[in-house]
Each structure stands twice: as structure tokens, then as C-alpha cells.
Amino acid sequence: MTLLDPNDAGMNTEAEAAPVPPKATSFALLGPPNAGKTTLFNGLTGGRAKIGNYPGVTVEFRRGSFSLPGGEPAALIDLPGVTGLTPRSVDAAVTADVIHGRSTAIEAPDVLVIVIDAGQLRRHLPFAIEALSTGRPAIVALNMADLAERDGVKLDDRALEEALGVPVVPVTATRARGRQALLERLGEARPGPARTAADARKLADEVILEEPGLNTATRRLDRIVLHPVGGVALLLAILFFVFQAVFAWATPFMDGIEAGVAALGQAATVLPDGPVESLVVDGIIAGVGAVVVFLPQIVILFFFILLLEQTGYMARAAFLSDELMRRAGLHGRALIPLLSSFACAIPGMMAARTLESERDRLTTIMIAPLMTCSARLPVYAVLIAAFIPATEVGPFGLQGLVLFGLYLAGIVSAVIVAFILRKTATKGGQQTLLMELPTYKLPQAGDLFLGLWGRVKIFLRRAGTIIFAVSIVLWFLVSYPGDTLRESFAGRIGALLEPIFAPIGFTLEMVIALVPGLAAREVAVGVLGTVYAVGNAEENTGQLADVLAASWSLPAALAFIAWFVFAPQCVSTIAVARRETNSLKWTVFMVAYLFALAYLAAGATYWIAKALS
């Protein structure tokens, strides 16, 4: 045991003796990707930070507070997972900066809580030793103790504690297990003695008493999931199923919400006839209602996204599409930021921080907006409901097929754009793939629910703020002055832009919907809701989809859909692109190329559809 003796030669005995700072109030969670840092963070602080079973979920630090056993308040900092302290990517640089006190945005932590996976001690021990070499007071949390136990891993944590010279506490972050013990021992955190990577190997042999092979469920599942042919077929089948479900399962709920919105509209007619009633019924209820109807579809889509993220399938999907990514000149891991962009391009662009090469990161940011974000779902859905018959093609619903096709169109264009960029503007550099495929885990019902609830809140908040405000403003602009849309303010503003869009078949109503659509894309649906409600105030027609089906030509509708496959994204996405690329030039380029693609695609769709019909 001499090698493991903390008093051995070469040890930093001074640091060893240093007492815990009396006001140790700031703790940072430091560990390899996917070790469960964020789960622990949420557990201790009551936070709701995003958790997922793939490496690279957290890409930004987050600060929360909790109470020490004595009742004193303390700060907890969650950090992006890192494989070492020499950063090779932007997210790892965030961690390194915080740990070394170089961050201007947050204080340097007083104590490191080193979170490693108990079941993967051999792999994670070198990391723990490297983290201890910073000389900061530390404590080690051996997380996922439940899984290690289930698999039959046996560790001698006493010996490990003695060798590392800092407290070692087994915990299960997903449950409260070990949390109290961890809290109680935070006060014992102290700097560990310096050790080398070679020590790590010896130490692992010493403290790992039993180490079974790879988790058998994961091995068996991967035989199917990663099968060169079967795996790809399964991936396509899953995506296919998701889009079918988005339409099929949402319908009854949407009918319910529609009925509710209609009832509300009816109820509002008790208001005296006149502008106030029109504002409430045709402006607010029609505008906000047109968007809120899509809540069930959003919920279903996110339910599946969260499920894929939490089971561990996400990293497998990245594996399966790696060859395609490689041919497009992209890093294999770029798939994860791109898949995140199905929720929203903003987290997608931020997740690109996990890519090591700057060129890869830039390319990924540039194409992230081509992934269909959830805000576009209402636009697609209303137009599909209006123009695509709800018939069956074999066992599949046609509407779900078309939706799948639209997502696919986004993906295919992203691959093509990436390919062109990598041959020109972001040329050079080598693309590598080195990614851990985590073991499969059962999704945590609580995380799933919180994740969904978070999305519901974002959606409803947007409906209640941006869309609400736009509906009111738009109602004024559409209602005054004059009797027709063309005479109104909105019509006059739209008329200025109309010549630009007339060649691609857009009507005045469509043009009016495009501009506020920049605030958030689903606003476009709200705008159409208001525009047609004001226009048809007397008839009191039913659903927006029916109104559109009656008043738009098929080629124009298809062109509008094509526009939204590419349409320049909302202002917040543009702002984040500016921040993440730190370049005005690239931001302008992104907006310009998307605008050009949208225009060309809408135009081509319009003229081809017109020629065919």
C-alpha cells in the first residue's frame, strides 16, 4: 500500500494539511460527461436543468443554492462534463475557466465535488486524480451506485478514500440515496495529494474488488440497435412513428382545445357589438387560439424527443448517421446538436460547443436552423390539415407522411449546405469521432414530466406574451382604416413587400404573416388567425385550417410551406447565432443564405405545382 499512502514521497503534504476554508460556500460539480452531475445538481438545489443520457447535455455553467447540514446557505455550480482539464472544445473551456477562476461571470468555486460513475471507476479514476491535482479542496461522489450494484460491481470505497486523501461518498443522484451522506461530508473536503496517471491504474486494481463485463442488456440491445442494416431501419421506423403519432394522437386533444377556443369566442359575443368585441374575438381569441391548438402536437413531439434523450438512444442515432455526417464533412457528434435543434435552434447552436474543431462548430451552427424547430410545427400542421387529405397510404396516414417529408427536406438540405460549406468557407481540418455510448437507462418519470412541463410553459408563455401582443397590434393594423385588408395599415405595409413575394405566388395575407413570424415562427399562424377572423367577421367561419383551405390556392399553400422549411429564423435565434459565432459576418451570411433558399424553394414549388395542376 506504500504507493497509495498519502504521506508517500512526492505528495503535496502542505496542501494535504490545509484546512477547509471556514466559509466554503461555493461548490462546483466537476466530472466526465454523463456522470450525473446535473441530476445531482437538480436534486440538491431543486433546479430543473436539462438532463439526458448522452454525453454533452450541459454546455453552460449554472448556479443554484442549497443548505449545508448546519443550515448555512451554499452555492452549487453545475458544469459541462469534461474528459480532462485541458479543454479542446468550447464547453470544456467553460468548465476549465470556472475551475481555474478565470470566468468573469461566476466566482471560482471553493470546493470541487468530483462526480464520477461508480460502475466505470477504472475509466474515471484518472480524471478524478487529474481533478485533485488542481490542489483545490475536493470530495468525490461515486455516482450511479444503484447501477453499479445492480451490475455486480464491488468497490472498496474506504481504500479509495484513503488513497485519494479526500472523502469518497457513494451516491445515487436519481434518488435521494447518499445525498445526506454527501451533504454531511462536504465539510471534510480537502485538497488531495498529487498523483500521476500511472497511479490511477494501480489504484484501480486495488480498489475494484469485482468488475463484471459490459452490462448485458446494453450489449444485447446494441446488437439490434447498431446493426448496420437493421439499426438504420429501426431509426427510420422510430422517426416515422413519431411523426405519425404527432398527428394521430393529437387529434382528439386538439378537437377539445378547438371546441374550448370556439366556446370562448362565443362567450365573448356577450360583449357589446363593436371594436372591443372584435378585438377580443377576432384579434386575441382568433390569434392566440390558432396557436394554442397545437399544444398537444408539441407535447407529443417533445415526449418522444425526451424519451430518446433519456434512454440513451440519442448517441446511437448519432452513431448510425455518422457515415452520412462524415460524407457531408461533419463531425459525428454534430448530430446531437442537430437533433436538439428539432426542439429549437437555440439549444442546438449552443450544443455545438461540444465539437472540438471551430470549423465543425461553425458549420453546425450555420445548418442548425434548417432542422425543423418545434415553433414551425404549428405552421406545418395548419397547412397540412388544410391541404393534405387525412387519407391512408397503406398503413400510414398521409398527413404524417407529409410532415415526415418536411422534416426530411430540412435534414437533406442541411447535409447539402454543410457539404458545400465544408468544401468552401469552412474548408480543412480533420473530422474525428470519439464519443461514449452510454448504457441504456430507464427514463426517469420525474425528469420526463419536468422536461415536458418546461416545454409546455415555454409554449404557453409565448402564446400569452408575444402572440397575444402581436394579435392585439395586428388587429388594429388589420381593422383600420377602411373596410378591406388592402386599405388597412397592415395591408399597406404588406403591399410594400408584396412585389418581392408576388413572383413566388404569395398573397397579401401570406406576406403580412411573414413579418411578425420573425418574432417567433408560430406567430405566423396567429397572424393568419387574426387576419382571416377580421376579414370574415360576419360569417364567423370555423377553424383556421378550413378557412385557409377555402381561400388559398394549392400551389400558393405549398410554396408557403416550402418557405418555412428554410425561412430565416426568429430574432432570438439570430441573436444567439451572433453570440455563438462571435461574428457579424457569419450571422449575416446565415440569414442571407436561408432567405435565398427559402425564396428559391418557395418559387420553385409554386411554379412546379402550378404547371402540374
Add this chain to the structure above:
Amino acid sequence: MRTLSTLRPGESGRITAIEAQADLSQGLAEAGFSVGDEVEVLARGLFGGTPLSVRLGRAVVALRRNEAEAVRIS
């Protein structure tokens, strides 16, 4: 001179050396590739056998053929 990229799914070998540029060697080391360890190929992609999923101890790591060629095995 065999490398990891010559193994078929189900086959395994022992790592004898890692020959790559500094960045990649660091990445491979941090991913858990270390000389003397056993590595087993679990799955390979359809086209050109890339990417590979390999087992290192209890962990599974995905890498491309290029990266696998840097890992010498016996």
C-alpha cells in the same frame, strides 16, 4: 502491424501502442484507450466499416475508422 480497424465485430485485441497526433492521442487516452488494455469491436457501420463501436472494460466508445487506425493492437 494490426490496428483496431482490422477487427471484425466480435473480435478483440490488446492495445500495444497509440500512434496519432497530440490532439487525437489525448482524446483517445481520455476516452479510455490505454496501452495494455483489451478492446473488443461490437459493431461496425455498413459502408467501409465506419464508424466502430468498441468496448473498453465496461464502457462502449464510438469512433471512426481513421481514429481506429491510430490504435495498434496485437
